[in-house]
Amino acid sequence: FADLLGKSVSEIMTKLIALGVFATINQEIDFDAASMVASDYGIEIEKEEEKEEVEVGLEQAEDRPEDLKERPPVITVMGHVDHGKTSLLDAIRKTHVTAKEAGGITQHIGASEVEVRGKKIVFLDTPGHEAFTSMRARGASVTDIAILVVAADDGVMPQTIEALSHAKAANVPIIVAMNKIDKPGINPDRVRQELADHGLLVEEWGGETINVPVSAHTGEGLDSLLEMILLVAEMQELKANPNRLASGTVIEAKLDKGRGPVATILVQNGTLKVGDPIVAGSAYGRVRAMVSDKGKNIKKAGPSTAVEILGLSDAPEAGDLFNAVKEDKIARQIGEKRKAKFREENLHATAKVTLEDLFKQIQEGSVKDLNIIVKADVQGSVEAVRQSMVKLSNEEVKVKVIHGGVGTITESDILLASASNAIIIGFNVRPSSAVSSLAERENVDLRTYRIIYEAIADVEAAMKGMLEPEY
Ligand code: GDP
16 A cells, blocks of 8 residues: 555554554555545545456356347246156157257256257256256256146146246246146046146136146147247247357256266357356366267357356356356356355355344345244144244245154254254253254254243244344
8 A cells, every 4th residue: 555655654554553543564454544544645545346256257248139049948847746747858858859860869968959840949857846946046047937747637736836836936937738638537627727726827717827738658739838838938038149158057067987077057148169268156167078968069059058068177066157258267266266265155054044033034035934843742732833833924924834743852853954944942842952052053043932922922023023132
């Protein structure tokens, strides 16, 4: 700072001491102190734009509308277990990838491309809303349309409803594939009714949701399903700019014994080329080779293309975002900085929900569900608490009792709470000291009460930010 002002260090130190700042020669001083000293010399200083250092080298200009081109839709298949998600994906791949294209071997890279009327559709190979939501939890959004598979003979089941909520939460349009219509005695209207009961109204009944009867076994309806996907995609006007450095999301990644780190990525904007320096999560490198879902080596991949890439320093994680950058140096710098940041963050146990912080977390939007585990000495108390707690739900938070049982609080309760970000409430039961210290290590909020009313009052107060602090 003294150098910049063209003054001696001791002179600047004297000035600082006059301001009450006792700085050593290599100590950082804050902006206010620096600007006061500078103003003594008639110099005005400006604050440097504070940028997330990690992102330097990643920023790119916004796409101009005229540079945007239509891109293929990316699809996730969801639904209840055994309703035919995997069979449907297989059937679509078999019937819509020509033998010539496939060259006999389809490569399982995590996504597959099919062509309908000269237009491409990309399917993510891992079905289910869990995969979909875990990606979302990492900040990635890859799915343009969700196919909700409902077996016509079984109807709407718990995971159908879950999938529905997950897709809705992500604001992704839903197409219902009513599967197994080859089975005798099925009643599609019953399924439509059940969907309506859960807030999904099909077109035939005046709603907006397209539903297509299909059979993964006979292939019936698959063509119309694909047509409908293209139709919905057209309405969405999916676009990207192929003429820029590529960016997108890691779909899956692994460490291959022979080939080293291998990642399947979905290019979402720009075009990725062999030789491009790239950073994916904290992994970095240069694209050494790209393999398509048909097992072909390719040189470049445009928007909505899934490719397996080689050349990364290590395996990134599914859901990590990737960027092609101008120079190797930039990729390395960003990757190394992110690694350091992750190491630092891993030192601290992940923050869990606590009654003390609940209100703040609700305000920040980081808590939408308040998960509770209830343990009590008698079943009657468990039920009484369960019912009262659920009633505390409001627009901002939903209170859910994810587990309730009779008996003392156990290590397994703590682990369940830790994994599900839940708090534990005990009535007339006490944890052993081993269990208490596990709760502490796992950052789990564990509270014991003798009177049910007090527990309810505490949770209610915490939700409103009016909980008396514990001393
Ligand atoms: P997933 O758990 O949703 O992936 O379901 P699967 O694809 O594994 O299918 C579950 C079962 O349903 C398997 O035994 C399939 O053979 C069967 N299945 C899937 N699709 C159809 C269909 O269209 N018709 C009939 N009859 N059975 C089907």
